[in-house]
Amino acid sequence: MPKKERKRLQVVISEEQDALLTRTAYELSSPERLISKSEVVRLAIEKIARELGESEQLDELRTLLDDENVSDDA
Template structure:
């Protein structure tokens, strides 16, 4: 069975963000299955997109924008 074709995205993250990813992956992992940092990122993308699509994130939108505005001040897409 061929692998699913996936797009690759390279982003620059801070040491603090990397530590958060590592800690989250560790906490989500179990003895039966280790969770990678990439899987944590994919989960976060799906969770935020689902919340926005279902209208659940309305209380968090300004918080998300503030975080992105603060951290992404020098970033380009």
């Protein structure tokens, strides 16, 4: 069975955001299964997309992004 093709995305994050990713991965992990930071990011993407489909929280998320001074260097 061929491997599932995946796209790679590179983003720049702050040390604080990296620490949050690390802590979240640790908290989601169990002795049976370690969760990677990449898996946390994929989970977050799915969760945000689902929540946006269920409600109108776009303005709240935009405000959060503006407050964090998030920029995309693409």
